Amino acid sequence: MVTRLEFVSRLERAFLDHGYENLTMTALAKAVDVTRRTLYNYFSSKEEAFRFLIENVNTQAVEVGMAAGRAAWADGRDVVDILATILDTRYGNTRRRLARSPHAIEINDQAFRRCRDIMIASAIGFQSELARFIAELEAGRILRVRPDVGPGTLAQLLADGARGTNQSLPPIDPSKLHLRYRGMVGALLHGTIEANP
Numbered sequence: 001m002v003t004r005l006e007f008v009s010r011l012e013r014a015f016l017d018h019g020y021e022n023l024t025m026t027a028l029a030k031a032v033d034v035t036r037r038t039l040y041n042y043f044s045s046k047e048e049a050f051r052f053l054i055e056n057v058n059t060q061a062v063e064v065g066m067a068a069g070r071a072a073w074a075d076g077r078d079v080v081d082i083l084a085t086i087l088d089t090r091y092g093n094t095r096r097r098l099a100r101s102p103h104a105i106e107i108n109d110q111a112f113r114r115c116r117d118i119m120i121a122s123a124i125g126f127q128s129e130l131a132r133f134i135a136e137l138e139a140g141r142i143l144r145v146r147p148d149v150g151p152g153t154l155a156q157l158l159a160d161g162a163r164g165t166n167q168s169l170p171p172i173d174p175s176k177l178h179l180r181y182r183g184m185v186g187a188l189l190h191g192t193i194e195a196n197p
Contacts, residue, residue, distance in 0.1 A: 007032065008056040011049060012097070019103035020050060020110040047114055054115040057094065058122035065090030066129055079143045080189060084182040086133070087162040090126060092177040095166050099174040123159060131155035143189070157188055 002010070014023065014031035023031070025046055029039040043049040069086035077085070098104045111119065134151035137143050145154050161184040165177065172180055 002034075004056070005060075008053060008060070011053040012057060015050065015053065015107055016097065016101035016103065019106050020046075021106065022103075025049075050110065051115050051118060054111055055118045055122075058118065061090050061094055062122065062126045062129060064093070065126075066133065069133060073137070073140075073142070079137060080182060080186045082137070082142070083134075083158060083189075084178065084185045086130065087158060087181045087185065088178040091162045091166055092174070092181060095177060096174040123163075127152075127155045127159050130159065154188070158185060161185070161188060 010032040011028075014028055018027065018031065023046055025039060025043075026036050028046060028049060029036040032039070039049070043052065065086045068089040069082050072082040072085040098107060101107060131151040131154070134143070134145065134154055138145060138151065145151055162181060165172070165180050165184055168180070
């Protein structure tokens with residue numbers, strides 16, 4: 001029996017290898033190594049399968065991202081590195097997988113067109129978890145957020161910055177995304193300008 005994680009991985013590979021438009025339910029069943037009948041037991045359409053994939057990939061990315069941040073904290077890394085690790089794992093890993101696909105632009109477009117509600121819900125959930133984590137970092141005296149900003153606003157700014165980093169022009173080499181996330185986090189936390197002399 002195929003686990004949920006394995007099934008999600010197979011679906012992702014199928015869409016990345018073939019694109020959205022080129023897949024029929026028959027081709028999708030073949031790509032994920034199940035019968036067409038079995039696939040229809042799970043999904044009534046290709047769009048439903050794609051939405052399931054996007055929801056699960058986002059859920060997994062949030063979980064793995066937060067775990068990576070906790071591991072970075074446990075390793076004694078600085079706050080910029082801790083937060084950049086979360087963002088790079090949450091957003092960068094997906095970007096790097098997508099960048100290897102010849103259908104990256106189409107998949108990204110389809111995700112925003114067909115799954116916007118899922119992506120918004122995932123963003124809200126991630127930002128809430130990130131805000132709680134920032135509050136934990138404050139309690140652990142790793143950082144102190146200004147009262148007029150607060151953990152929720154900082155989480156929103158960091159997530160917005162990460163999503164902007166992913167869409168930046170000219171495009172960033174996916175292998176260098178971690179550096180851009182780190183720079184963006186450092187700029188948000190420490191500022192980018194000096195006080196007037």
